[in-house]
Amino acid sequence: MPPGISIGVVGGGAAAVCLIDALARTEGDPGSLTVFEPSPHLWRGRAYQVDSETLRVNATPDDMSVRAGDLGHFERWLETRDRVTGVASGVDRISGARFAPRPQYGEYLEESAYAALGELRRRGWRVDIIGEAVTSAARLPNQVLLRTGPGQSRAFDYVVLSVGGDSPKDVYGLGGTPGFVGDPYPVAGALDDIGENEHVAVIGSGLTAVDIVLSLAARGHQGPVSLLSRRGVLPGVRQRPVHFALRHVTPERIRTTARDRSELAVEDVAAVLRAEFRDAGADLDAVVEEIIRVDLEDPVDRLRRQIEEVDSPQMGMRILQRAVPEAGPDVWPLLREEDKVQILRAHYRTIMSLCCPMPPSSASVLLELVQAGQLEMFSGLLDIVPGEEGGFDVLAADGTEFRADRVISAVNASEGRIPTGALSLVTSLVEARAVARHPHGGLHLARATSRLTSNGRPDPRLYGLGNIAAGALFFTFGIPSLVDRSQDIVHAILEHSSTVEAVRQEATAVAA
Incomplete structure (x- = not known):
């Protein structure tokens, strides 16, 4: 990385922690990193703030690691904490799996962020945390200008928008009503x-x-x-964890399937899924039936049945819950538009209820x-x-x-809705035609790099991470997805900055 490279990150929640950890684990010359986060929940976001220990993450520790390639990172953190406190909290009394209290996970995010920032500083990086909201932005010839208030602005070589999600919708206009x-x-x-x-x-x-x-x-x-x-x-109700690896529904297999065509149909994806289920001896029809019957089955009957199936040897639901977050971001951009519309209208919330179980x-x-x-x-x-x-x-x-x-x-904001606090920032970029709204929510971006796009052209200076990618990608908010996208972004920034530096050196040599 060329010396002096500057990166601005808008948003200081869990997504930013994944990004900073990925950056701290790369080699290269030092630069500067600036994180903008106006809320008091730095690194924790809204989901993992200090709160009741009753609240639990809905995934096991191996799905909550912020470190790419190290699924045991969070689990080791928990084990260290257990030795200090003498208590292993969050162990599920039915399945025996561990679902850590969300405030504890917030502690893990904080410690991971500060450890990564410490590593960057040790290597000579300048790190700044700005407790202000970014209100607007402008695309300069080779930089992005971020404004935080009248007369206050900073220019960066690269900017990552990780603005998180919005607060619940007031669907019935009850705001301000006592009670x-x-x-x-x-x-x-x-x-x-x-x-x-x-x-x-x-x-x-x-x-x-x-x-x-x-x-x-x-x-x-x-x-x-x-x-x-x-x-x-x-x-849905999470079944007892079983360790396995996907063999067919993988990003590599999806890209191979799509290599000689401009788009995929649902039938193409179904064929890959059938191969996965066949090799695992799982019943794909049973999973399809589970999806179909969601609106037909009494919710209490469904709850009771799924509790009874916690120890089920059938792998179907476990495969679905692994495949959607891992391969979904690769499948979604390749699907036909009519298939995307059908999935969003008819099946999105059902799939999310099954793939984000309690x-x-x-x-x-x-x-x-x-x-x-x-x-x-x-x-x-x-x-x-x-x-x-x-x-x-x-x-x-x-x-x-x-x-x-x-x-x-408890009504979550529409998936991909730009948070109120980031609306003026996004609007400024849209009006300047630096980015474009996606019809299914969030902003357009390139799958392979997470570069924000306008008129189909990815911008090597602007990136989107997390919910702002909803529409362009599928399943944008889980920690594994954030870790994968963070790796993509850091790699893209490194690659572009190296190319820019090589061109500069060549131009200098020619001029000399």
């Missing part, structure tokens, strides 16, 4: 003033909704809890609450309005009406 919680995190504060006998309605049925229910239960809440959503689809013990607590009559799940939610005498009136499609004392939003 409404628009953002449940941190739950340690958001749930503090809820009376133990109050009826709590939770909008949503995904992982955030599960967090809220488990947190209420852990606090000894005695009142009824209602999960309200349009479809009533809970996250720990079995979390599912067990939900079922126990249902059986005790404390937790109910309602699908076909039509409306929620403030009651005339306080509280909220809830109306479901089947005619069910009831009054809730509190309403908590």
Whole structure:
């Protein structure tokens, strides 16, 4: 790497940690790294901030390592922590797998970030952390200018946008209404003033909704809890981990399949999947049936059945949960547009519910609450309005009406929606035609390099990491995906900077 190269990173969450760790493990001359993060949750992001230990990551340690090529990095960190504290927290009582508390994972992110920054400084890098939001940007001939306020700007050779996701949507316009919680995190504060006998309605049925229910239960809440959503689809239940490697649904195989054609059809991908399932002795039809029956099966029956299948020897769901995050980013850009539209409209949330499952013990607590009559799940939610005498009136499609004392939003922002805090920055780049919005969300970027594109031309100075790539890629938010994309970005920056330096040296020699 040529001396003096400068990199600006917009966003200081988990994605930035993966990027910085990848950068710290490369060789080359020192440069400068500047990270912009205005929130108080530096390195942790919204998901892993200091909060209740009830909240758990939904993946085992080998899927949570920020270090490329080292799946045991987080697990060793946990083992060290266990020796110090004398407690191994997060061990699932049903499967025996470990799902660490999310605040603990936030500690791991912090320590990993500072260790990587320390390594960069040791090698002579200048590192700056700016606690301000980037409000706009401009593309200069050979740099990108980032502005943080009136008269405040810095120019960088390379810029990576890792702005994270947005806060929950206020679907029913309840913001400001007494008793409404628009953002449940941190739950340690958001749930503090809820009376133990109050009826709590939770909008949503995904992982955030599960967090809220488990947190209420852990606090000894005695009142009824209602999960309200349009479809009533809970996250799937993670089966007991089984170590295996994909043989067919791999980035290399996908690229080979697509080598002689401009795009892939769903049938092409299905053929590769069938080969994977055949070699593993797994039943692909059973997985297809699981996807189809999501909207047909009663959510409680589905929850009970999936808990019973935690120890299933069948590998089908495990293959799906490995294949989607690992090969999804490679498959998605190659698919026909009509297939992408169909998947997003008909199957996206179902696939996400199955590929981002909850720990079995979390599912067990939900079922126990249902059986005790404390937790109910309602699908076909039509409306929620403030009651005339306080509280909220809830109306479901089947005619069910009831009054809730509190309403908590667990509705995740639309995938790929530009976060409110980054909207002015992205808008400035779009208006300057430096980047382009993707019709399925986020920004256009090149799969192989994560370079942001405009009019189909990848920009070697601008990169996107994380949710901002939604639309262009599939499954952008998991740690393994962030690690892979971080490697791509660092490699692309190194390659481009080396090329630029070689051209400069050649020009200097000619001039001499």
